[in-house]
Amino acid sequence: MKWEEFIRITANMPVIETQILLAGISNPAPDKVQISRWQKSGKLIQVRRGVYLLAQTYRKSEFYEPYLAGLLKRPSYISLEKALEHHGLIPEAVMVYTSVTTKRPGRFLSPVGTFDYRHIKDSLFWGYNSVTVNRQTAFFASPEKALLDLFYLKRVPASLEYLQELRIQNAGKIDLGKLVTYAERFQKPGIMEFVGILEKHVSSSAHKEKTL
Structure with a gap:
């Protein structure tokens, strides 16, 4: 495959998966070698084996990083601090995309970002919603599930001090009834103890925000 043909096929693809791109080709080995050469020359950016982005010069469709996070490991949804940032619940920018998956945990370090994956059992893989940007669909934990995943997976202390360190804002976005239902x-x-402290903190924060 020549570069001109490759560009014609992939220019509007935000993310290139070689498994899909080369499907149906009886002998894909030469094309894989060529793709590797393009990656080494800077025409392609490798996110991980088999997943590439066109270099900015050639790209006609921008990729959506949360979509990429979901593509690298399926099934998964973005949770913990990154989901809290997405919902506007914490003020700090979170650089690592942390996702929850029923598959093996792991981490991908790439030129376009760091993608971390935490394992959770099948019975707790819920509480997320889809977000579509530029026809690319990503999945984010709800505010309530992101907080519970944070406590459950990182084993954070059930303390007011920890919640104050998180600097939760826009507390009105947290549905306390849903939080309790999810926690059960x-x-x-220990998780109900965490929820009890969180309920008081959220109620207090929401009241302060209303009076400002």
Whole structure:
């Protein structure tokens, strides 16, 4: 495959998956070698094996980083601090895309970002919604599930001090009824204690925000 043909096929693809691109080709080995050469020459950016982006010069369609996070490991959804940032619940910019998956945990370091994956059991893989940007669909934990995933997966302390360190803002976005319902589904000792402290903190924060 020549570069001109490759560009014609992929220019409008935000993310290039070689498994899909080369499907149906009886002998894809020469094309894989050529793709590797283009990557080494800077025409392609390798995110991980088999997943590439066109260099900015050749790209007609911008990729959506949350979509890329979901593509690198399926099934998965973005959660923990990155989801809290997405919902506007914490002020800090979170550079690492942390996702939850039922598959093996892992981390991908790439030129376009760091993608971290935490394992969760099948029975707790829920509480997320889809977001579509430029025809690229990503999945984010709801505010309530992101907070519970944070406590469950990072084993953070059930303390007011920790919640104050998070600097939760826009607390009105958190549905306290849903938070309790979700917490009960975890059936984990300590999580209801965390929720109790979180409820008080959220209620207090929401009241302060209304009076400002």
